[in-house]
Amino acid sequence: MGTIRHSPRSPRLPVPASSNPLSILQEVFGYPAFRGRQAEIVEHVAGGGDALVLMPTGGGKSLCYQVPAIARHRRGCGVAVVVSPLIALMHDQVGALEEAGVHAAFLNSTLTLEEAQRVEREMMSGRLVLLYAAPERVTTPRFLAQLDSLHERGLLSLFAIDEAHCVSQWGHDFRAEYLGLSVLHERYPGVPRIALTATADEHTRADILSRLALEDAGVFISSFDRPNIRYHIVEKDNPRTQLLRFLRAEHAGDAGIVYCQSRKKVEETAAWLSDEGIPALPYHAGLDAGLRQQHQDRFLREEGLVMVATIAFGMGIDKPDVRFVAHLDLPKNIESYYQETGRAGRDGEPAQAWMTYGLADVVNQRRMIDDSPATEDFKRVQRAKLDALLALAEAHDCRRVRLLGYFGEDSEPCGNCDNCLNPPATWDATQAARKTLSCIYRFRPKSFGAGHLIDVLRGKRTDKVAQYGHETLSTFGIGADLSEQQWRSVLRQLVALGHVVAEGEFNTLSLADSARAVLRGEVSLQLRVPAETPLRARAGAGGRGKAGARAAAADLDAAGQARLQALRAWRAEVAREHNLPAYIVFNDATLVQMAREHPDSLDALAGISGVGAKKLEAYGRELLRVLDAV
Structure with a gap:
């Protein structure tokens, strides 16, 4: 994949003059308004403030640093550096930004020396708006020297630290390389920093603020609720049969993720699902790196694939139409469970988090804590985190109330989890x-x-x-x-x-x-009392009454359905041509709106949510041709 992408369909648009965040959201990304707390976060960071942002997966975290980066670049502040441990996320984010007309690139191990040098030249010139890099690279003497030069020339606009929970020893995915990121505050105290995560309890939040020297930062905590996700937990009793029943009854043909604890179980489960007629691929750290990448690319680009994986897979996977996440083994704590299940339904459409667990899961997780070389204080915290997950699994009342309560958020029974839909005896x-x-x-x-x-x-x-x-x-x-x-x-x-x-x-x-x-x-x-009846969606359940892209697509008349199929075929062709996942070209909701409203001019097309200025220029006439041909 190229690192600096330009659409082959048109030259780059002149950069609009406005540095107003809302104007950028509308011009670049094609969205009419910010959601939730995005607006206040963007204004705070664009104005030079530090921030810690806790926002659930699918809540729009990336816009919270991308819009300020564009705004500050237009004000002459130079390059924004995005720290991410995830190569897959870097590739997708850069591809999406370049499609939207934003000059972005990444530096990681997938580049040749020549490609890396070309990216560095763009960075040092200040022309680059966003640069994605891993924490190991950001803290090297060579990279810091480059940042010093940019800072001296006033061309270092902000730092975005994604997956910030990785800096905390109390978090579910601690990574030692994140500890070195405190150097950013020490070395560039005037450059705003925004740390972002989807998952952090009170211990982890305090650790992030302390270890990244963000004690004076604005803290923005959005609701942890993912109302489109239905939580369903069953007692383990022939888990393969239970999984197969769940997939065939409720998710035939859907893309999803099945998590297993061991590499051996991942490979055996993927092979078994394939034998049962469900296309599935394995993913774990023991596979050849090339094969892992191949499987990940297929999952992102093909429809209806099931990825069977250890937790090595998932963080930074931007695929919006994952319809289910299934756990065949118990995660180690609620943060892990929330993070992993949050990979379902990023598009806001109904999705399911399904888990089967039993006595052996409880025993194994307790043993892993007890046998670890960690300090007794650390073990005590981890046992408490596991106990909270077990309480969620054994609960008779609303799963969502329990889950949100763990993160300090009060809520009412959701009417959309297994316990609410079928109250257990x-x-x-x-x-x-x-x-x-x-x-x-x-x-x-x-x-x-x-x-x-x-x-x-x-x-x-x-x-x-x-x-x-x-x-x-x-x-x-x-x-x-x-x-x-x-x-x-x-x-x-x-x-x-x-x-x-x-x-x-x-x-x-x-x-x-x-x-x-x-x-x-x-x-x-x-x-x-154990119950094994499959859950059926009640009217409105899963989306809390919101009509999503799937429901809207089903409501299209025959002509609208034909337009939607033509648009999807065109999108698939463009995605192959650009070597991008289809959803980066346009997401399903945007195509459904086009099919329903049938715009007949560029001005009308510009009113569709998700059609920004660059995409209108690059694809507008082609889209009108596709729509008119149906």
Whole structure:
């Protein structure tokens, strides 16, 4: 992919004179107005202020630094440096900016020496509006020397630090290379800095402000709510069958991401989905870099692909039409869950976050924390974060209220999660919990795993039961009235609450100190009754009553549908010609509006949301020709 892209269809437009942010939004990006807190953030940063911006995925974070960068460049302030750890995001953002007529480039390992030198010349001339670079490059002596030169000439306009949670040891994706970014404040104190992230709890926010020396910055926290995403969590019971049922019933032909914890499971799951007729690709850090890039490019450019991945995949993936994110394994905390599920429905259209989890997930996540070489303080915080995720998974009430509450945001029941749509039945599991703990106690001094425990409780006379004489225990058969699935649910909750500890290679069970209170009847347990019915969308659910591009497309008449298909075919051709994902040329909502309104002049086309000045110049007449030909 080229680093400095010019449309082959037309020369670059003269830069409009206005440095007013709203004018830039309309002229360059083709949007009539800012959303949410974008306007105040843009004004603050364009005016030279520092900022910490917390905004959910799909909320328009990139405009919060792109518009100020353009405004400050037009005022003669020079180049904006965007710090990002994500090569995929750099490529897509630069491609989209150049399509919109904004001179942008990136410096990363994909460039040849000659290409990198050409980008550096553009940067040092001050002609470049935005430059994307990784934190490792930004903090090198050579790059800092170049920034010194720009700063001395007044050509360093701002720093945007994307994925800023990476600077925090309390965050879900700490990266040591981010720590060096404090040099930007020390070396260029007069250059405004904006740090951006979609995910940060109170610990992480404080860490970002401290480590990046942003204590005096404006803090802008948007709602963490993603109302178009439906949250659905099920107890693990043959997870492949559960996943296949979910995909076939609700997401046939849709693009989505399936997260697995291990590389082996990623490859096996991708192969299995392909065998089941669902096009799927694997992605993890152990694959050859070229193959990873190939799979990522296919996912971005093709429709209906499922990417099966470890968490190595996803950050910075700008694909707007991911319709679902599925977890076959439990993430390590709520921040990870929120970040990963947030990759669904970036276009604002209905999407789903589906997860299956079980006892082994709880045990594995606890063990990873306990076995890590981290300090005890760090482990304590990580255990609390895991506990919050487990509480979300076990909740009987609104998932969204719980999720937003974790980030300090009050909300009302959403009417669009599994618990709201199908309120779960619950049962008093207090006596079952006491039977479980009593049985574990009677195993002493030995300890055994979940399978053997449940066999004893249900009165199954296995070889192992006979070997240890456990048919003589007073707890043998006292749980015959419950199914194996119900006992696993009870045990999972006891482990999740910390009353039972699973240890060692074979996950043998022992009692924690808090088990005494449960055994004495001082603690009660209300558990949900497992339900496996697929969720169906209620009218208006998923979009909170907002008509999105998908719904709008479905409402087009026959002539409108024909125009939409012609526009999509034209967009695919342009995307191939420019080596870009189709959504960077125009997103679906823009094409649907064109198909519905059928503009018959350049002036009418300019009124379509998402059609900026450069795209109107580059594609306007072609679009009118396509529309008129239908």
